[in-house]
Amino acid sequence: MRGHALVGYGRFLQVLEIEGELLAEAAHSASPDAPVPGCPGFTIGTTVRHVGSVSRMVLEWLRGRGRPRTWQRDPVPGQTEVGFMRSALAELRAELAAHQPEERTATWWPADPTYGFWRRRMAHETTVHRVDVQTAATAPRRSLPGITEDIAVDGIDEVLTLWFGQRLPMLGLSADRDTSVAVRSGRHTWIARAGPGETMAWRCSAREAENADAVLSAPPVQMYLWLWGRRSLGEVTPAGDAEATARFWALLRLATR
Structure with a gap:
């Protein structure tokens, strides 16, 4: 496995x-x-x-x-x-x-x-x-029944590695220039990178995330639903290059539509 x-x-x-x-x-x-x-x-x-x-x-x-x-x-x-x-x-x-x-x-x-x-x-x-x-x-x-944190963290991983990292290349889509965004949630960190040459996402260390163009942070359930377009940008905390965040968001919407 x-x-x-x-x-x-x-x-x-x-x-x-x-x-x-x-x-x-x-x-x-x-x-x-x-x-x-x-x-x-x-x-x-x-x-x-x-x-x-x-x-x-x-x-x-x-x-x-x-x-x-x-x-x-x-x-x-x-x-x-x-x-x-x-x-x-x-x-x-x-x-x-x-x-x-x-x-x-x-x-x-x-x-x-x-x-x-x-x-x-x-x-x-x-x-x-x-x-x-x-x-x-x-x-x-009115509050909705909760999503447990373990499922939310796994969902973050799935939307990044599968939908961003696999489905975008399947669709022939990427960014017009190199962009990297780190996603931090719970005790986990990922990097999503897109550009003319490659589109991919992977789990990374907190230190590796510091080299990304932008960093997005939120508790797991909020991040999970935000990545799927079910929450507003106000529910995550962005840092770094705002254009990189906007490009990442646009690519995610294409990947998950």
Whole structure:
């Protein structure tokens, strides 16, 4: 096992189940037509359907041993969007639980072709969209059920190393000039670097982070949600080159859209 995750892989199955139920409960409490601020153009209904569709897509990745061309994207006649999502998540959890996390399978990250990749990826997919739906369904000042710090720290690592460091190059996107930004949260530090020649992110020491063009700091949950575009810049503490921070933010939005 390459050990990309910062928590045990069993945790991701727990998170997938808990977050899926929280998402379903939130969706039941509000109109499916309510807009979702974290996903412009999405409603609660389309967000729930999206999670169900992505879960079905991952099942096809696992069963077909490669990138799927078709999968079930919508509820069948008579099935609600929440029912579609719940059944897809339950089937996906069962499939993931039936295999050891280190067992090899097809993924879109060459560095981690394992079932563990999908446990981690779908735990974070469901967590972020749970926050989306609860934010849309809840009065703005009412607190949301928390994300635990260990999952938030792992989520920071995933969005930086996978989405910034892998997906941007897959899309052929980078910065027009070399930029490096350090991210500090909890007891962990990362560097994200982009430029005409390379785009990558890695865990680093606090001392190595001092050489970055800019440094962003925040508690883990705030940083996790900020990196996914679910919080404002005011919730992180920036230092250093403001242009580097702006470039980093713009690249993240392209990577995670």
